Amino acid sequence: MKHVTVEELRQIWPDKAAGGECCLIDVRTPAEYAEAHVPGARLICLDTLEARAHEIPRDRDVYLICRSGARSAQALKYLSAAHGHERLINVAGGTMAWIAAGYPVETGGVA
Numbered sequence: 001m002k003h004v005t006v007e008e009l010r011q012i013w014p015d016k017a018a019g020g021e022c023c024l025i026d027v028r029t030p031a032e033y034a035e036a037h038v039p040g041a042r043l044i045c046l047d048t049l050e051a052r053a054h055e056i057p058r059d060r061d062v063y064l065i066c067r068s069g070a071r072s073a074q075a076l077k078y079l080s081a082a083h084g085h086e087r088l089i090n091v092a093g094g095t096m097a098w099i100a101a102g103y104p105v106e107t108g109g110v111a
Contacts, residue, residue, distance in 0.1 A: 003090040006097045022061040027075045036105040046071050053083050065091040
C-alpha cells in the first residue's frame with residue numbers, strides 16, 4: 001500500500017490538484033467532514049464507496065484521507081481489489097495529523 005505523510009501531501013496539495021494532476025477523497029462521515037477537512041477534499045463516505053466507486057478517477061493520483069488513516073487504508077484496499085484502481089495513495093495520520101501540523105482546514109459544506 002502506498003502512503004504519504006501529511007507533510008508530503010502539503011507539499012503538493014493544492015497545486016497539483018489545481019492542475020488536475022491529482023485529487024483528494026475524504027472517506028469520513030458528512031458530520032466529520034463538516035467539522036474540518038483539508039481544503040478542496042471531496043467527500044465520498046466509506047459506507048457509500050461501493051455505490052460511488054465509479055466516481056473515483058483512474059487517470060491521476062488519488063489521495064484517500066480519513067480521521068487517522070485506518071478508514072482510508074480500508075478504502076484503498078477495497079478500490080484496489082474490487083475495482084482495479086492502481087493510483088491510490090493513503091494519507092497516513094489522516095485529518096487529525098493535518099490539523100496537528102497546523103495546516104489550514106475548511107469547515108461546513110459537503111463537496
